[in-house]
Amino acid sequence: MADMTTNTSAEPRGPKPKKAFSRGNIFLYGTLIVVSMYYLLPLYVMIVTSLKGMPEIRMGNVFSPPMEITFEPWVKAWAEACTGINCDGLSRGFGNSVRILIPSIVLSIAIASINGYALSNWKFKGSETFFTILIIGAFIPYQTMLYPIVIMLREIGLMGSIWGLVLVHTVFGMPILTLLFRNYFSSIPEELFKAARVDGAGFWQIYFQIMLPMALPIFVVAIILQVTGIWNDFLFGVIYTKPATYPMTVQLNNIVNSVQGIKEYNVNMAATLLTGLVPLIIYFASGKLFVRGIAAGAVKG
Amino acid sequence: MTVASDPPSHTAKRPRKLFKNWMAKLASLPMILTALVVFVGGTAWTVTYSFTSSRMLPKTNWVGFDQYERLWNTDRWIISIKNLGIYGGCSMVLTLVLGFSLAACLDRKIRFESAFRSIFLYPFALSFVVTGLAWQWILNPDFGLQSVVRGWGWESFTFNPLNDPNTVIYGLLIAGLWQGTGLIMCIMLAGLRGIDEDIWKAARVDGIGTIKTYVMVIIPMMRPVFITALVLIASGIIKLYDLVVAQTGGGPGLSSEVPAKYVIEYMFRAQNLGQGFAASTMMLCSVVIILIPWAYLEFGGKKRG
Numbered sequence: 001m002a003d004m005t006t007n008t009s010a011e012p013r014g015p016k017p018k019k020a021f022s023r024g025n026i027f028l029y030g031t032l033i034v035v036s037m038y039y040l041l042p043l044y045v046m047i048v049t050s051l052k053g054m055p056e057i058r059m060g061n062v063f064s065p066p067m068e069i070t071f072e073p074w075v076k077a078w079a080e081a082c083t084g085i086n087c088d089g090l091s092r093g094f095g096n097s098v099r100i101l102i103p104s105i106v107l108s109i110a111i112a113s114i115n116g117y118a119l120s121n122w123k124f125k126g127s128e129t130f131f132t133i134l135i136i137g138a139f140i141p142y143q144t145m146l147y148p149i150v151i152m153l154r155e156i157g158l159m160g161s162i163w164g165l166v167l168v169h170t171v172f173g174m175p176i177l178t179l180l181f182r183n184y185f186s187s188i189p190e191e192l193f194k195a196a197r198v199d200g201a202g203f204w205q206i207y208f209q210i211m212l213p214m215a216l217p218i219f220v221v222a223i224i225l226q227v228t229g230i231w232n233d234f235l236f237g238v239i240y241t242k243p244a245t246y247p248m249t250v251q252l253n254n255i256v257n258s259v260q261g262i263k264e265y266n267v268n269m270a271a272t273l274l275t276g277l278v279p280l281i282i283y284f285a286s287g288k289l290f291v292r293g294i295a296a297g298a299v300k301g
Numbered sequence: 302m303t304v305a306s307d308p309p310s311h312t313a314k315r316p317r318k319l320f321k322n323w324m325a326k327l328a329s330l331p332m333i334l335t336a337l338v339v340f341v342g343g344t345a346w347t348v349t350y351s352f353t354s355s356r357m358l359p360k361t362n363w364v365g366f367d368q369y370e371r372l373w374n375t376d377r378w379i380i381s382i383k384n385l386g387i388y389g390g391c392s393m394v395l396t397l398v399l400g401f402s403l404a405a406c407l408d409r410k411i412r413f414e415s416a417f418r419s420i421f422l423y424p425f426a427l428s429f430v431v432t433g434l435a436w437q438w439i440l441n442p443d444f445g446l447q448s449v450v451r452g453w454g455w456e457s458f459t460f461n462p463l464n465d466p467n468t469v470i471y472g473l474l475i476a477g478l479w480q481g482t483g484l485i486m487c488i489m490l491a492g493l494r495g496i497d498e499d500i501w502k503a504a505r506v507d508g509i510g511t512i513k514t515y516v517m518v519i520i521p522m523m524r525p526v527f528i529t530a531l532v533l534i535a536s537g538i539i540k541l542y543d544l545v546v547a548q549t550g551g552g553p554g555l556s557s558e559v560p561a562k563y564v565i566e567y568m569f570r571a572q573n574l575g576q577g578f579a580a581s582t583m584m585l586c587s588v589v590i591i592l593i594p595w596a597y598l599e600f601g602g603k604k605r606g
Contacts, residue, residue, distance in 0.1 A: 025411075032406055036420045039479065042435040043423075049438065061449040062439065115332045122325030130329070130336045137340030139511070139592055141539055143564040143581035147350075147359075147574065148343035171335050203324040232428030234543040239569060249430045253547050256434050265438060276431040279413065284419070285427035291487055 010079040022118070050074060050270035057265050073264070077271035082261070084243070090271050093251030097231060097278075099162050100247055104169040105226045109219065112174055117180025117207050121193050136173035147241060153240065160242040168236050173229065177222055184218040185211060221293040224286050228279045248275050344585065359574055368579035378580065381558045387470050388423035388559070389538040389566060392477055395535050397527065399478065400485030406516060407486075408493045418490070422483035429480065433547030436476035437463065466556035470551055473557060476548055481537065484529050491518070491525030535591050539584060560584055 022023045045062050050073050052066040060067075079089040080140065086092070118124075118133055149168060158164035188211070198208045237247040246254070258266045283290050354364045372378050403421055407414050426431065439445045442461040450458040462472030496519060504514040520527070542561035549557045560580060568577030 020388065028409060028411060030531065032403075032411070032417050036417060039424060040419050040484075042432075042439060045439055046435050059445060062441075062445055063449055114328045118325040118329045122322055123492075124322045124326055124329075127325075127329065129461075130333050133336040133340060134332060136335060136592075139536055139588055140340060140344055140559070140582040141588055142579065143561055143577075144347045144585045145339060145343035146565070146581075147568055147578070148346045149339065152339075152360075159346050162513075170331075171339050174332065174335050180540045203328065228426055232430075234428065234546070235565075239565070248412050249428050252434070257320055257547070257550060265441075265444065268434065269438060272431050272434045276427045279426040279428070280423065283423055287419075290426070292306055294425070294484060294487065 001079075007267030011209040015064055032158075046266040046269045046273050050266055050273055052266050054264060054266060073266035073270040074274070076264075076267045077255075077274055080253045081267055081271060083258065086243070090248060090251060091254070092247035093246055094274070096162065096241075096245050097248040100165050100237075101227065101230050102171070103163070104166045105223060105229050107166060108173040108177060108226060109222050111170060111182045112222070113212075113219070113278070114207065115174070116183075116185050117211055118203075119178070119182045120185040120188075121211075122203065127194070131182070133203070134175045134178060142172070142235060150239070159240065160245065162241070162245050165236060165245075165247075166190075166239045167273055168240055169226075169230050169233070173226055173237070180218060180222055180225075181215070184215055188214060217289075219271065220286075221289055224282060224290055224295045227282050228290075231278050321480060329424060347578050348582050348585070351369065351575065351582045353575055353578075355574040355578070356491055357572045357574070360455065364575075369577045372576060374581045375576075377555050378560070378563055380555050381560045381563045384470050384557060385538065385541065385559050388477070388541065389473055389535070391471075391474050392481075392538055393531065393534050395474075396485050397530060399482045399518075399532065403482065403486040403488045404489035404493055407490055418487070419488050424480045425483040429543035430547040432476050433549075435481070435542045436472070437548045440472055440475075461551055464553055466553050468558040469553065473498050473544060477541070478497045480544075481534070485534065488526060488533075489523070489528050492523045493581075498520060528595065530555055532595050536588070539588060547571075 047066055050056065051071070052060070052088075053068070053072070056067060077089060078091050078094050080087055081089045116284060119127055153159040153167070163180045192210065193206065196210055201209070217226045231247075232249065233247065234249045234253070237250045241247065241250070252271055255271055273285065286293075350361075350580040351360050352363055352365060353360055354362050354367065354374045407417060412416075419599055438459070440447075440463050442464060447458060447460045452461070462475075473538060495528070500518060500522070501514070504518060509517070540561060541559050542565070545557055545559050545562055551558045551562055561584070564577050564584065567573045567580065
């Protein structure tokens with residue numbers, strides 16, 4: 001190994017760090033590869049298990065690749081897996097999740113972007129106080145607000161419905177998104193806003209014609225943040241919806257952890273992967289923007 | 302549009318103060334309502350009703366601290382608190398150490414940096430339910446890791462944390478770390494990138510070793526990043542719920558119960574609202590205890606600097 005590397009490093013091929021295979025570097029790469037295996041292992045095991053038949057799972061070990069690949073578990077997880085008496089698979093949960101996700105994203109981002117805009121350009125007496133309360137609210141455990149929200153949703157007749165959950169997501173997404181937009185709009189030079197004011201533009205005109213077009217990248221970050229956050233939610237789904245409107249995560253948990261029947265591990269893993277697919281696609285497709293999203297959410301606490 | 306809001310230098314300022322900027326106020330109404338009604342109102346409501354004997358429905362027959370007394374005399378709550386303590390302590394230390402170490406490794410100008418970063422961060426995109434179910438399967442004693450190692454010939458190998466009341470919390474920890482360290486690594490990496498290259502040069506000139514430079518120079522410089530990371534980890538730990546439900550369901554027995562689960566079980570399953578309110582108020586108290594010193598450090602320090 002060591003000989004080979006010294007030979008190839010004699011002829012420079014592209015940019016290469018100096019002393020590529022010193023002892024320290026071997027240790028460094030070795031550590032990183034071992035740690036990578038810990039991170040990749042569950043994904044690998046899930047994929048492999050979901051492609052095996054049940055007899056093979058009972059005999060073989062979880063790490064071995066499938067001897068014969070079958071997609072039956074995936075079909076079963078999507079269309080036939082049972083929760084209680086319903087046996088129409090995860091497809092129902094997927095549909096519910098989509099119907100929860102889209103209005104939640106639109107509503108929460110619309111409200112948060114307007115909040116951020118008002119907070120940075122149209123400060124009024126008390127606006128900073130409300131914003132501070134909002135940010136502190138992000139740290140309050142959800143458990144202290146769960147029941148009052150049940151009462152509020154009952155009062156307006158949305159308890160158990162998809163729209164009720166949409167409202168809940170809008171409310172709990174508001175602190176982080178408002179912070180995101182406020183920080184972004186504050187970084188836009190104030191002269192731009194003043195010039196528009198001098199020209200006689202009002203609140204909405206400036207928002208739609210100047211601020212919105214400039215803020216498109218931050219909208220993408222907000223969408224990424226919300227898609228993964230809302231799709232992965234379990235707590236609100238389990239409390240504010242009923243079995244017919246359960247989001248995908250809740251239905252997945254009910255399928256896998258149901259005590260009735262024989263455990264079909266391959267179907268369970270296919271179902272788990274199906275549920276994780278949407279955020280995974282978002283993650284791998286968005287690349288750096290995902291990192292930017294979580295950093296924007298995290299670093300400016 | 303018809304928004305003829307007043308120009309800044311309007312003479313009749315005083316009588317129309319409430320209506321100055323009225324469109325901005327109207328547009329901020331959802332935020333104001335969320336802050337005041339849901340966050341402040343909701344929390345105050347729960348705290349208030351934790352002093353009642355509400356069972357199925359919230360009632361206003363005051364019983365003082367009875368609910369709290371019962372809470373601290375319930376084994377399940379004590380177990381929950383202990384579990385959260387073990388999980389929280391381990392998770393905080395290990396996430397910080399692992400997150401920083403990984404970030405430091407990635408910051409050594411290595412190849413494939415973005416590939417490694419993607420691998421370490423992807424679990425963070427997955428939900429706790431997916432995380433819990435995946436690790437439940439890997440830690441399955443009959444088909445998972447244990448049986449594989451036994452199949453290799455090590456017959457007495459035992460690694461079955463999920464079915465052992467004494468170690469189940471570490472089974473949760475393995476899954477929790479898998480999901481959460483990527484985020485902390487990312488924050489640490491951003492912090493490391495913010496450190497001036499000259500610091501490294503100076504350390505090299507002075508003949509200080511790499512690890513010593515990290516411990517003596519870099520980590521003290523990154524204090525604010527560490528504090529942010531700590532707050533993030535801590536607020537995540539208190540919310541711990543989905544992972545437990547998916548991976549162990551609180552079992553075996555009550556051995557992996559956590560406070561957030563206790564609250565929800567008592568509020569929505571056991572029809573014992575008062576207990577749920579009291580338990581959630583205790584959770585609130587723990588957050589306040591963590592938050593106040595942080596806010597003091599963060600904002601108290603800013604004023605001085």
